[in-house]
Amino acid sequence: MQTNKILVFLSLIVVFVSSSFTKIQDYQKGDKFIVVLDAGHGGRDPGTMGGGYKEKDIALKVVLSIGKELEKNPDIEVIYTRKKDVFVDLYKRGQIANKANADLFISVHCNSHNSQAHGAETFVLGTHRSQTNLEIAKKENSVILYEQDYEKNYGGFDPNSPESVLSLMLGQEEYLDQSIELAGLIQNKFTRELKRNDRKVKQAGFIVLHQTVMPSVLIELGFLSHKKEGAYLNSKKGQQEMALAIKDAILKYKNNLYLNVDNQFYVQDTPNSQAVEAVLSDVTFKIQIAASSKSIETKPYNFKGLNNISKVKENKLYRYFYGETSTYSTAKNLEAEVKQAGFKTGFIVAFKNGKKISLSEALKLAAN
Structure with missing residues (x-):
């Protein structure tokens, strides 16, 4: 029975991805580099409440700050999955990015734990290397339980089933290298410039990343349950610093992708x-x-x-x-x-x- 559910889920994803590619082919992209910013949770879904802080509020403030900085670049277009405290279905977040034919999808979240765990980590879609990664993915994927008709929209996907989560990876490796590159740039900014504890680039089965057909990452800014880190992330200073670090990483990724090289062969004399x-x-x-x-x-x-x-x-x-x-x-x-x-x-x-x-x-x- 479980196998049948996974097969149904995968067939729906194939239809979804195929229709997304059709729309992309029909869409004539303009001059701009398109970045979709996704503030996790929202509305009736507060996300984690570690330390008494609300993940949905912090994620939104950081995303809006990233967007404000990126929009200073005339060749970048920023699209938000939400700009206020509203609930957005996970599959709709992916649809927003796919319809825009975006170059990047970045989802921002905060973490929580019943220990003194702290630090920033950035995820790309992949198989779980540890039970911890699996639990983080299950927690973020459980957002679909807030959605109406989630069983229909996700083909019977069960966020608590390791088999369902593992099925996300099938056929979804096309953008993995670029996603890992972006994730590495983000982590470097967090750890080398902001001196945040480095919890590394990791892979896990996040359904919100699976919905997109472009390089995509999910950022866990830190642990709201950690007294010092929670207070930092809830502060204007902390939110601005994290946003600027993410913005700088996006710009570096973009520059690496389109690196124009100086001409080595110009001649100074005017040809006859x-x-x-x-x-x-x-x-x-x-x-x-x-x-x-x-x-x-x-x-x-x-x-x-x-x-x-x-x-x-x-x-x-x-x-x-x-x-x-x-x-x-x-x-x-x-x-x-x-x-x-x-x-x-x-x-x-x-x-x-x-x-x-x-x-x-x-x-x-x-x-x-």
Whole structure:
């Protein structure tokens, strides 16, 4: 019977994820990097009440502070699953992120325990490495019990069943590497700059992360049940510091993903008219617009609407190029196009028989 429930749950998830991908394909993403911020719990669900503090209130204040800081960046769009004290179903939180075709989903929570446990930890979706992780996931997943028709919405998922929780991982590893990278950046900010106790990056079966089709993390800011830490997280100072640390980690992740590399091949001399107009059969010019340690789909929505994007892996970096031409004059026009699109540091790169050469060498060939 339990197996049948899991199979039904998985089939519903497949339908859900497939429909989400369909919507994403139909949605033409704009120029902005989209971050969905999720304040855990809310409304009739207070979350943990450790130390007399309410998790739902602290999570919301931190999320609003993160969003306020991120919104100072014109190329970032922030979407909230809630901006006030209301209850939002877990599956709807994922739907919000998927419909927005978000680049990141970040869920913020607080912890509690009947011991002196303290410190920050950041979770990605995965199998439980310990009983402690399982219990944390079960506690957060039990939020669905506040929802109407939760058995229907989650295909009979039982938050208290280890089998149900483990079933979440099947087929959900596509964004794991990026999620772990973001989680690591967040933990580094917490521990190295704020000197919070480091409870590491961990994996557990959080259903709210399972609902999303993008890199996603769940942050446990700390333990409200710990007298000193609870007071810190309930303070304006503590909330602002944690929010700034998360904001900085998001920006670093974004910069790592789209890392533009300085041009090593610019020539200072203006090429003569013969070189500008010459057509070279074995030399092509492209415009490098970005480089990244991660492989990114060469779709227009990832590159500010530009088509004709190509990708080359060079050592540990993926380099992204716009256009291709055999004349330098056309290459200059392509360079102007990428700068108008927003890639202000885009530059011309030359290739001879598929191998990169210096721009000065290419122009000398054109002049001969």
